[in-house]
Amino acid sequence: xxxxxxxxxxxxxxxxxxxxxxxxxxxxxxxxxxxxxxxxxxxxxxxxxxxxxxxxxxxxxxxxxxxxxxxxxxxxxxxxxxxxxxxxxxxxxxxxxxxxxxxxxxxxxxxxxxxxxxxxxxxxxxxxxxxxxxxxxxxxxxxxxxxxxxxxxxxxxxxxxxxxxxxxxxxxxxxxxxxxxxxxxxxxxxxxxxxxxxxxxxxxxxxxxxxxxxxxxxxxxxxxx
Numbered sequence: 001x002x003x004x005x006x007x008x009x010x011x012x013x014x015x016x017x018x019x020x021x022x023x024x025x026x027x028x029x030x031x032x033x034x035x036x037x038x039x040x041x042x043x044x045x046x047x048x049x050x051x052x053x054x055x056x057x058x059x060x061x062x063x064x065x066x067x068x069x070x071x072x073x074x075x076x077x078x079x080x081x082x083x084x085x086x087x088x089x090x091x092x093x094x095x096x097x098x099x100x101x102x103x104x105x106x107x108x109x110x111x112x113x114x115x116x117x118x119x120x121x122x123x124x125x126x127x128x129x130x131x132x133x134x135x136x137x138x139x140x141x142x143x144x145x146x147x148x149x150x151x152x153x154x155x156x157x158x159x160x161x162x163x164x165x166x167x168x169x170x171x172x173x174x175x176x177x178x179x180x181x182x183x184x185x186x187x188x189x190x191x192x193x194x195x196x197x198x199x200x201x202x203x204x205x206x207x208x209x210x211x212x213x214x215x216x217x218x219x220x221x222x223x224x225x
Contacts, residue, residue, distance in 0.1 A: 002140070003122030004029075004218055007131035010145035011191060012179045013152025015202060015210065016127040019145060021076070022211035024125040027218060032118055033069060034128035034135065035098070036078045037111045039089035040067045042097035044080055052100045059106025067114070092165055092175075099179055102129075103186040130189035132197050141221045142197035143214055151203050152176055 006023065010016050017033060024031035041062050044050075050057045068079040078086045088094065101107055115135045119126055126135065132142035147155075153173035160167045183191035193199065198217060202210040 004140040004221060005119055005122050005136050005138075006125045006141045006143070006214070006218055007136050007139035007194075007197075008125065008127040008143045008145055008214070009129055009132050009191070009193070009197065010127075010143075011129075011152065011176075011183065013156045013176055014145040014147050015155065015207060016145055018207050019202070019210045019214065020125045020127040022207055023214050023218070026211060026215045027123075027125070030071075030124045031076060032115065032124055032126040033076060033078075034111070034115050034126055034131060036069065036076075036089060037067050037114065038102045038107070039094050039098040040078055040080045040085060041065060041107060041111070042101045043085055043089045043094050045101065046094065046097055052097055055104045055106060058101055058104045059110065062107045062110040067111075069118070090163065092160060092167070096175070096179075099182050103182070103188060105188045108134075108188055129183055129191045132194040133192060134189045137194070141214075141218050142194050143217070144193040144197040144199050145210070146199060146201045147203040149173070149176060149180070 006029070008016050008020050017035065021031050023029070041058070044065055045052060045058060045061055048061070050061050052058070066081050070077045070079060077084055078089060112135050115126065119136065128135065132139055150173070153169065153176045156176060157167065157169045157172045160172065200210060200213060
């Protein structure tokens with residue numbers, strides 16, 4: 001099988017990360033979590049008191065930060081300047097901060113370059129919001145993962161509860177809608193479906209069903225290529 005670059009884009013709560021990890025496992029590919037990189041910068045900005053409305057400061061922070069995605073016992077660990085921040089960057093606070101960091105052009109320039117370097121050799125599955133349009137516009141297979149806003153909010157709500165975070169479904173639903181608006185309206189790399197991306201609506205599908213569908217599409221693409 002050819003060493004494909006598989007790009008999976010979609011809105012918050014569409015299951016991109018979980019599905020991408022499963023696809024990578026099934027294909028024995030490397031999973032690259034682009035969102036984790038933005039979360040890492042956001043986490044450091046919050047820790048160091050860098051204002052989220054200061055583009056120059058955030059860009060400087062991104063350029064001075066070393067972010068490593070390391071697979072350890074089958075789990076992807078995120079390191080910021082050598083410190084394991086895998087769990088802290090998944091908090092609701094960091095998630096909201098990351099959506100603000102991601103609209104900064106200078107930060108995106110730095111991280112997109114890193115993402116392209118990491119996936120250049122192929123045999124990778126990368127997910128995010130602009131992978132098929134900006135990071136890897138020539139990816140062999142592009143997927144746009146979608147689900148209803150209600151289902152996406154419920155998924156996020158369950159994630160918060162599993163982490164012991166207290167919240168209300170109505171609050172999470174509003175956060176998801178706001179995140180969608182911010183992602184779609186940002187001036188730099190807005191969330192859009194690439195013209196050649198396959199739309200996969202997993203509102204009524206679980207992770208394995210979604211992942212296996214994508215694997216079948218990948219196998220078909222590999223046969224064509």
